[in-house]
Amino acid sequence: MDLVRSTIERYVPLKEHEWERVRVCWKELLFPKGEFISRVGDVEHFFYIVRGGVQRLFFEHDGTSICLGFSYDHSWSGDYESFLQQKPGRLNVQAITDTALVGIDHADLIALYDEVPAMDRFGRLILEELLVGRATREIEQIALTAEERYRKLVQRSPHLLQLVPQKDIASYLRMTPETFSRLRAKV
Amino acid sequence: MDLVRSTIERYVPLKEHEWERVRVCWKELLFPKGEFISRVGDVEHFFYIVRGGVQRLFFEHDGTSICLGFSYDHSWSGDYESFLQQKPGRLNVQAITDTALVGIDHADLIALYDEVPAMDRFGRLILEELLVGRATREIEQIALTAEERYRKLVQRSPHLLQLVPQKDIASYLRMTPETFSRLRAKV
DNA sequence: AAAGGCGGTTGATCTGGATCAAGAACGGAT
DNA sequence: ATCCGTTCTTGATCCAGATCAACCGCCTTT
Structure with missing residues (x-):
């Protein structure tokens, strides 16, 4: 559970009694490679x-998978959109490799928001991060060509190329696997 | 200032003394048609x-304006990305019509976050809304064709067509003014 | 070790929407 | 009113990237 504490404390300090209250809400979860963590139509x-x-x-569209993002190491995971609204989601989340997550149930988080004020701030701060990340990505999707998007990814997240199948990265970069492969050969 | 109070109270209740503390932070601002509210490179x-x-x-790209969104009536405005990070922004915000805004300075908001816990929650809740909105838009941009995006806008926000120049809507829908005009004639 | 099946490469062809071009219609300023 | 700069429209052409297709690994499964 140290992971949870240190993650939260990167954003807000927690008093000892607050941490005691927070810690009991988190569960360890394991997903073998290939397993779905969330599915379209289910509430996250x-x-x-x-x-x-x-x-x-x-998500699936016209029979092909469209990848909106990856999560790993100390980042967040899950279908936030469905989680935040507690409505059936439009996204799948799948383990690309064997996966270990620590999760908190929505009802527990809502309770924490009420009982531990620091958690409201924590929620605000990670949402700020997520929003800034999305905005950056949106601008890049619009302003850059396929080749520029490829170059940028290689330079910013070279590890991804090792970790996940090319077809997923291709889709994440909004291009076909063929185009991705050609850029690879060329650049 | 009733606008500010009712807007905040759509998300969180404010006690009278909290509202007194909050109210003094907001300023009325007027921008005539065409004026810039925020500019690329400036901190919001x-x-x-x-x-x-x-x-x-x-924002400008290759000599053309790319529109990422509109704000009106009781929605939010400004370059959030720059505001949240307090770093030079990548976006312009411009008044399309004569505009009246009520604004709060970043330093004042940070102070409110510390002094009025309800404001942390308010911040969290509007960020949740913004993030869900972005996610919806992202999926639609990817999954829909130009014509479908046009149809969806007409059905969801017909008032926009009256309020803002077609070239801006076209750019917001990720197409050229020519394509927009042709869809208009056809659909 | 044979047989699928998926992932990746490489080539040929196609196409939605962009770009280029030239008027027409609509303001706003004088 | 009339002039000038936009915005909008309509037609012709173009192109980045998609699609279609064939093939080659490399894992799994049996």
Whole structure:
């Protein structure tokens, strides 16, 4: 549970009694490679911190998977959109490698928000991060060509190329696997 | 200032003394049509609630404006990305019509977060809304064709077509003004 | 070790929407 | 009113990247 504490304390300090209250809400969960963590149409009950492994966030469209993002190491995971609204989600989350997550149930988090004020702030701060990340990505999707998006990824997240199948990265970069492969050969 | 109070209280209740503390932080601001509210490269100092008028959020790329969104009536305005990070922004915000905003300075908001716990929650809740909105838009941008995106806008926000120039809507829908015009004639 | 099946490569062809071009219609300023 | 700069429209052409297709690994499964 140290992972949870240190993760939260990267954003807000917790007094000892607050941490005692918070810690009991988190559960360790394991997903073998290939398993689904969340599915389209289901309400996402958990918000996750990633202990280990890589996950992809995607949806199906016209028979192909479209990948919206990856999560790994100390980042967040799950279908936030469904989690936040507690409505059936539009996204799948799948373990690309064997995965260990630490999750908190929505009802527990809501209770924490009421009982531990620091958690409200924690929630605000991670949402700020998520929003800034999305905004950056949106601008890049619009302003860059396929080749520029490829180059940027290689330079920013070279480890991803090792961790996940090329077809997923291709889809994440909004191009076909063929285009991705050609860029690889060329650049 | 009733606008500010009722806007905040759509998310969290405020005790009378909290509201007294909050109210003094907000300033009324007027922008004539065409004026810039925020500019690329500047740090956004304000977070705004829109009292009236329409604004567009955009950036320049290869000599053309790319519109990322509009704000009006009781929605939010400003370059959140820059505001949240207090770093030079990548976006312009411009008044499309005469505009009245109510804004709060970043330093004041940070102080409120510390002094009025309800404000932390308010911040969290509007960020949740913004994030869900972005996610929805992202999926639609990917999964829909130009024509489908046009149809969806017409059905969801017909008023926009009256309020803002077609070229801005076209860019917001990720197409050229020519394509937009042709869809208009056809659909 | 044979047989699928998926992932990746490479080539040929196609296409949605962009770009280029040239008027027409609509303000706003004087 | 009339002039000038936008915005919008309509037509012709173009192109980045998609699609279609064939093949080659490399794992699994049996």
